[in-house]
Amino acid sequence: MTMLDAKIPAGPLADKWSNHKNSIRLVNPANRTKLDIILVGTGLAGAAAASTLGELGYNVKAFCFQDTPRRAHSVAAQGGINAAKNYRNDGDSAFRLFHDLIKGGDYRAREANVHRMAEVSNQSIDQMVASGVPFAREYSGYLDNRSFGGVQVSRTFYAKGQTGQQCLLGAYSGLIRQLARGKVTMYPRRDMLEVVIVDGEARGIITRNLVTGEIERHSGHAVVLATGGYGTIYYLSTLAVGSNASAAWAAHRKGALFANPSFVQIHPTSLPQLNDYQAKLTLMSESLRNDGRIWVPKEKGDRRHPNSIPEEERDYYLERRYPAFGNLVPRDVASRAAKERCDAGYGVGDTGLSVYLDFGGAIEKQGKKAIEAKYGNLFEMYNKLAGINPYEEPMRIYPAGHYTMGGLWVDYNLMTTVPGLYAIGESNFSDHGANRLGASSLMQCAGDGYFILPVTIGDYLAERFRTPRISTDGAEFDAAEKEARDKLERIMAVGGKQTVTSFHKRLGRIMWDDCGMVRNEAGLQKALSSLSELKEEFWREVKVPGRLDQVNQELEKAVRVADFFELGQLMCRDALSRKESCGAHFREESQTPEGEAQRIDAEYSYVAAWEHKGEGSDHEFHKEPLKFENVEIKERSYK
Amino acid sequence: MKIKLKIWRQESAEAKGGFVSYDLEGVSKEMSFLEMLDYLNSTLIEGDEEPVAFEHDCREGICGCCSLFINGRPHGPAGETTTCELRMTQFEDGSEIVIEPWRSRVFPVIRDLIVDRSAFDKILQAGGFISANTGAAPEANSIPIAKHKADEAFDAAICVGCGACVASCPNGSAMLFVAAKVSQLALLPQGRAEAKKRVRKMVAKMDELGFGACGNIGACEAECPKGIKISHIARLNREFLRASI
Numbered sequence A: 001m002t003m004l005d006a007k008i009p010a011g012p013l014a015d016k017w018s019n020h021k022n023s024i025r026l027v028n029p030a031n032r033t034k035l036d037i038i039l040v041g042t043g044l045a046g047a048a049a050a051s052t053l054g055e056l057g058y059n060v061k062a063f064c065f066q067d068t069p070r071r072a073h074s075v076a077a078q079g080g081i082n083a084a085k086n087y088r089n090d091g092d093s094a095f096r097l098f099h100d101l102i103k104g105g106d107y108r109a110r111e112a113n114v115h116r117m118a119e120v121s122n123q124s125i126d127q128m129v130a131s132g133v134p135f136a137r138e139y140s141g142y143l144d145n146r147s148f149g150g151v152q153v154s155r156t157f158y159a160k161g162q163t164g165q166q167c168l169l170g171a172y173s174g175l176i177r178q179l180a181r182g183k184v185t186m187y188p189r190r191d192m193l194e195v196v197i198v199d200g201e202a203r204g205i206i207t208r209n210l211v212t213g214e215i216e217r218h219s220g221h222a223v224v225l226a227t228g229g230y231g232t233i234y235y236l237s238t239l240a241v242g243s244n245a246s247a248a249w250a251a252h253r254k255g256a257l258f259a260n261p262s263f264v265q266i267h268p269t270s271l272p273q274l275n276d277y278q279a280k281l282t283l284m285s286e287s288l289r290n291d292g293r294i295w296v297p298k299e300k301g302d303r304r305h306p307n308s309i310p311e312e313e314r315d316y317y318l319e320r321r322y323p324a325f326g327n328l329v330p331r332d333v334a335s336r337a338a339k340e341r342c343d344a345g346y347g348v349g350d351t352g353l354s355v356y357l358d359f360g361g362a363i364e365k366q367g368k369k370a371i372e373a374k375y376g377n378l379f380e381m382y383n384k385l386a387g388i389n390p391y392e393e394p395m396r397i398y399p400a401g402h403y404t405m406g407g408l409w410v411d412y413n414l415m416t417t418v419p420g421l422y423a424i425g426e427s428n429f430s431d432h433g434a435n436r437l438g439a440s441s442l443m444q445c446a447g448d449g450y451f452i453l454p455v456t457i458g459d460y461l462a463e464r465f466r467t468p469r470i471s472t473d474g475a476e477f478d479a480a481e482k483e484a485r486d487k488l489e490r491i492m493a494v495g496g497k498q499t500v501t502s503f504h505k506r507l508g509r510i511m512w513d514d515c516g517m518v519r520n521e522a523g524l525q526k527a528l529s530s531l532s533e534l535k536e537e538f539w540r541e542v543k544v545p546g547r548l549d550q551v552n553q554e555l556e557k558a559v560r561v562a563d564f565f566e567l568g569q570l571m572c573r574d575a576l577s578r579k580e581s582c583g584a585h586f587r588e589e590s591q592t593p594e595g596e597a598q599r600i601d602a603e604y605s606y607v608a609a610w611e612h613k614g615e616g617s618d619h620e621f622h623k624e625p626l627k628f629e630n631v632e633i634k635e636r637s638y639k
Numbered sequence B: 001m002k003i004k005l006k007i008w009r010q011e012s013a014e015a016k017g018g019f020v021s022y023d024l025e026g027v028s029k030e031m032s033f034l035e036m037l038d039y040l041n042s043t044l045i046e047g048d049e050e051p052v053a054f055e056h057d058c059r060e061g062i063c064g065c066c067s068l069f070i071n072g073r074p075h076g077p078a079g080e081t082t083t084c085e086l087r088m089t090q091f092e093d094g095s096e097i098v099i100e101p102w103r104s105r106v107f108p109v110i111r112d113l114i115v116d117r118s119a120f121d122k123i124l125q126a127g128g129f130i131s132a133n134t135g136a137a138p139e140a141n142s143i144p145i146a147k148h149k150a151d152e153a154f155d156a157a158i159c160v161g162c163g164a165c166v167a168s169c170p171n172g173s174a175m176l177f178v179a180a181k182v183s184q185l186a187l188l189p190q191g192r193a194e195a196k197k198r199v200r201k202m203v204a205k206m207d208e209l210g211f212g213a214c215g216n217i218g219a220c221e222a223e224c225p226k227g228i229k230i231s232h233i234a235r236l237n238r239e240f241l242r243a244s245i
Ligand SMILES: Cc1cc2nc3c(=O)[nH]c(=O)nc-3n(C[C@H](O)[C@H](O)[C@H](O)COP(=O)(O)OP(=O)(O)OC[C@H]3O[C@@H](n4cnc5c(N)ncnc54)[C@H](O)[C@@H]3O)c2cc1C
Pocket: A040, A041, A042, A043, A044, A045, A046, A063, A064, A065, A066, A069, A072, A073, A074, A075, A076, A077, A078, A079, A080, A081, A082, A163, A164, A190, A191, A192, A193, A226, A227, A228, A229, A238, A239, A240, A243, A244, A246, A247, A283, A402, A403, A424, A425, A426, A427, A438, A439, A440, A441, A442, A443, A445
């Protein structure tokens, strides 16, 4: 084990970022044109980075697996994006935003990064508005804000329920502008399979062209991953179904440490699973909790229609347990509370695995029109999917896998442990500790892509402009291509009888049951052994029809699932090694007498970062100790 | 329930395609349309046949990947619905469902039901952006925008780039898609500076790529899953006229 150095700049918290910007090396504009940057992933983080790096003059080669960047999973974010503008004059500031995030992350995030994210948040909003993002406005013509997910100020900017779409399209418009200028070259419909390391530095990637099946080599002076999160490991999740860990895992296999893999956010307000065919769980935005009240019947197994259960026979359990925050408690708390009620037999619906989210009172007080203006499209979406009209009866919701706080370990410059290899957006572990607050992922992605990476990467590239264009002919490229090809051929060669999806479903079930909302030693051990059995069965029984050299969607899925098995094992090991509860990581062995998460700061105030030691060997564990100098560490109480 | 599927199969862009029929039993009304296709695919794989290729990702009506021409209508029979939002409740036991890819000269088939829609990106590249460099933006609230204008811009901005408008148009015109972007940016003060250049370049690119001319038929509006209004085409025409004088 080693102690990791995040290279956090010295000085007072609020000055670190400016000091750092003032002191790091820059690349002069003429030299930038000699530098190629590979950027994998063009969601909000990647598209923002591509446009900014292109403007700066770098040559960007950008990759995504969809047919166009505009379809990246960021498009699905609904509720909003935070910034510390303090437009409401309600006492907000970068420091307060920082403070909320550190507390929300249950004191498991790095102070300096979080403060920087809060600092640049305002600029991201400016940038987006200038790019034509149509955020919601008040009648005055000024930007509207709402309060979102477990905080007491209104700092969330939104565009109805399509905030992610509008933010992504804004960043994508910057990217296509650079495409037109020739500064960005787009390689869509590509899966990244390998990172190529030359002399210890990231110098390229291997991709599969998803149309022709061709295995391709690409080189650059640096490689940036912006490949999103891996919540799809649960099979059913709120993520777009193509979301995956494979790019990050390829980097991990080549030496990039993976941090806090088991920190996964389970979102409290998703549509419940309705049947076995279901391919995903649709999120109902958290903003609904601003006006909706969550309840279950007081009586176990009460099967009456919700509208005929009188007020006094309803248990508004969040309001009961957390009077200060009520329905607005953070996601992890709300999710566990729903699970607790359902496990205790109070859940509703056919399966007993859902709770009510009720707008009856809000409609009575504010009128249907006001509610429609705020949530119209969400109500419609719910009605389309569940066949229930939320204006007339409560929605039914249940928690679902949603966001991965874990990811590639990066230092303050957002560089992984492989020199020249960066990770931004959801693909890194950086800013959300053990739990992410609502509307702060888009904020992080925009900050990383627009304002942070384009500066910090200069520090690394400053010396590299002398390195001539990197050839893709070297032995390292040969080896990486062979590795990629061998893996694909191995999958195709199994020739078993079971579909990839059937394995993914079983894998998801194991992870959900034992490495989901609640974890314990025995369950995690059991999950580890089930995972290794299932993985072995996969490599014996999976069936991937078709050929390598054509569109082959089953093969694409198979690669993802194969990597998920390994990531799943690492998630369980990580969860086992952290014997405390913190944020979304709830170890049953570590709870307060009232059943709340019990952190053990003396032992676990660190980031766990895992090193891949080769196929078949155990990961090596490293630590980044966390220091809190600007916030008082408290029990995270929402009572 | 039991349904009969007639699906366009085509191995590659070069290959000759054709319809193949499948009888599918055990379909549930609770399935979404794409879950029904997932189910078909699992039976095909188990029976040693190749699954049907189709595009999808978010499965909640926002990414614009899904793009199936179902019984002669883009995104199927339900109004303002993307294919992935379509449910099997829309279909009766025993019904026949014909599934094709988008049909357009400009959207060639890649495989089965997947088409190449990169022409859309090319149109946007011609001018579908505001040239705002990172870091140069003014304070966001320094540009007040009347709420009704912002709302109208938003209503145009929610286009998901699916291409149903093109697939539904007898002339294969991309006007609704182009108009949505032109209109969004024309309504916002930030977008005015480049408005003339933008509309000229985008329209020229659209013509150059081979999309058909708009004949004011209105099929696009009727089939757009996001309810983009044809009035945006009127605004495009006005903008275009202004740019030409
Ligand atoms: C339903 C939902 C609602 C949400 N709502 C909000 C919200 O309101 N506010 C908020 O702040 N956050 C929200 N989030 C979280 C937020 O949307 C995501 O965390 C964020 O958008 C991630 O952006 P990204 O740029 O890191 O990655 P993504 O947008 O996921 O993009 C990943 C990119 O990487 C590419 N890629 C992935 N794997 C590969 C590979 N192997 N090879 C090549 N390319 C690859 C993809 O093509 C894509 O371009 C929500 C999430 C969900 C699921």
